[in-house]
Amino acid sequence: MRPAYDAVVVGAGPYGLSAAAHLLGRGLKVAVFGRTLEMWREHMPNGMLLRSHWWATNLSDPRHDYAFERFFKDSKHEKGYPLPIEAFIDYGLWFQQRAVPHVEETYVASIEREDGQFLLTLVDGREVQSQAVVMAIGLAYYANRPAEFGRLPAGLVSHSSDHRDFSRFKGQDVIVIGGGQSAISTTAYLVAGP
Incomplete structure (x- = not known):
């Protein structure tokens, strides 16, 4: 029997993690598929500086427990502008570990409708079903x-x-x-x- 979820989030970047945190906060059974912060960790230049201020770069969780402010208290990074990409990546991983602890680091190969549900086939051949799918695949596909x-x-x-x-x-x-x-x-x- 296929695992069944209330919602599946495709993508584990900032938007995918934020969406998943809010869905989990509503008590839903949620699966997240994707490599955590892959675009940021593997496709952004080393030493890059973000143009946004740290206080405007929070990922979102329903109770605001995992904002950058708290991350700075728990990490070696200091508040400042511009924000180094390394600090943002560390923050995103910190957020994921606390707000969305179960990310399956695999990809979705296909999504189909079946009997009023979504059937997702993963690249490893496993299948899951879900009532809803959130697509948060990031910018890599738009290069x-x-x-x-x-x-x-x-x-x-x-x-x-x-x-x-x-x-x-x-x-x-x-x-x-x-x-x-x-x-x-x-x-x-x-x-x-x-």
């Missing part, structure tokens, strides 16, 4: 990778989110294509060097 560059060798083309460390580009000529925040930040990291 703009123009088709024109798909014909080039993978070693010559990458997206800014493919890199946590830009030191591999030291001494190389690099062209950054784009004009948004990612392009500007990537250029700054490349110019600053390791």
Whole structure:
């Protein structure tokens, strides 16, 4: 028999963890699938500084027990601006351990409707069912990778989110294509060097 849940949250980033904390706070049976803070831990540059202030960067739980203010009391990090990404990642993991302690670090392969429920198949083949599904898959799926560059060798083309460390580009000529925040930040990291 398949495990059954009131709600399944797909994604374990800041929004997924916050949604799960509120669902759990209502006493619902909840499953969370995803790698905790994967985008932040694996696809954001080392040493990155967040543009938001720490007091405006809280994850959300129903009783406000796990705000950044409390994290600072429990951790080695100090309040300050700008906020280093390492502090945000540590805060997110701290929040997850307390507010959403059971995250299954696997992915959902498919979601279908079956008899008024959602049937979710995980990448490992397991199936679960749920009355509701919250999609909190983050920004990774929205990386703009123009088709024109798909014909080039993978070693010559990458997206800014493919890199946590830009030191591999030291001494190389690099062209950054784009004009948004990612392009500007990537250029700054490349110019600053390791």
